[in-house]
Amino acid sequence: MLPTVAAAEVGFAGPDELAAALESTGYLPDQGLATAAYLALAMHRPLFLEGEAGVGKTALAQALAQITGRPLYRLQCYEGLEASQALYDWDFGRQLLHLRAAEAAHATGDTEKLEASLYDRRFLLARPLLQALEDSPSVLLVDEIDRADDEFEAFLLEVLSDFTISIPEFGTIRAVTPPLVVLTSNRTREVHDALKRRCLYHWLQHPDFDREVAILRRRLPDVTEQLAREVARATATLRTLDLLKPPGVAEAMDWATALHTLGARDLDPDVAARTLGAVLKYREDTERVHAMDRGALFGG
Incomplete structure (x- = not known):
């Protein structure tokens, strides 16, 4: 421990x-x-x-x-992610160049020393796990x-x-x-x-209404308070509809950004319906919401 x-x-x-x-x-x-x-x-x-x-x-x-x-x-x-893709790999191309350079310099006499030099740290390609350590x-x-x-x-x-990685040809690396x-x-x-x-x-669960409004206002300062509140309220409503992909905070921010880009200062039901692609990512979810009463979902 x-x-x-x-x-x-x-x-x-x-x-x-x-x-x-x-x-x-x-x-x-x-x-x-x-x-x-x-x-x-x-x-x-x-x-x-x-x-x-x-x-x-x-x-x-x-x-x-x-x-x-x-x-x-x-x-x-x-x-299908494998350990080598997360840990390390050897740079075969550079190793081959090194071997050819050694041959050209007639430095291949000590085979054991040459083999050891092929596994120098400079030929080791660190992947995320090794990089972090x-x-x-x-x-x-x-x-x-x-x-x-x-x-x-x-x-x-x-x-x-133990935050340790053992590389047979090189040794042990510990953070x-x-x-x-x-x-x-x-x-x-x-x-x-x-x-x-x-x-x-x-x-992590979806934030409550006040926290989501605060997140939208903090991350999107140009969005009006009213639009942030109405987007947060409408997003919370969408999460109750048993959709294939309920919208998260990231989608709420995308939606608010899209509405702001169109010049909206509040959540007009017609504009909300036209921008659902920013908040819903499945055709079935979009069709389901389009079939519902816009006023009941988005106000107005």
Whole structure:
């Protein structure tokens, strides 16, 4: 078990100070999320975030990197992702050039020494996991872990256990300071308990009305207060319709931006209907909303 660290080393006196720093970037966390993020920093524990798409999971990792001054390394997960694509690979082309240069210089006499030189650090292509360990301290975002296979999940658990990577031809690389790891999941499948036990867990839900209005006003200062409130209210209504893809905060911001671009200062039902492509991403959802009473959905 990795030790906790003093508040001075974390950089924030507590969750409230961390929340204030996040708010300065335009990310408005609730108290529970700010506490979870603070504990992840203080305890050197990965933070596992679950929730529907668009609620701010990825954006939190980006904001944490900004307020801590750490570089951000993002590993986007997908089906079939292999360890080599996340860890490292050898630059075969440069190794071949090195070998040919050695042959041209007649430096191939010591075969063992030549072979060892082919696996020098300069020929190692670092992928996100290795980059995060080497560039310490850092923020490592493992995005949409639920899209990866079980085998990769097991491999990741091993790496996160001690933040060490063993490269047979090169040696062992250990993070001087463990990265702040943020794992996200849209819950397209259940992630194994073994990985969750290694992490601090937080479920991100859609913000309440007041917080969503505050987010829209903070991120989109040119949008009027009235438009922000009406977009937040209409987006909350859309989330109750059992759509294939309920809109998240990201879609609410896109919608408000689209309406503002068209010169809207409030949510006119006809303009709202014409801009649904900014907030709904499936034809079935769009057709369902178009078939409903616009006034009841969007006011007017």
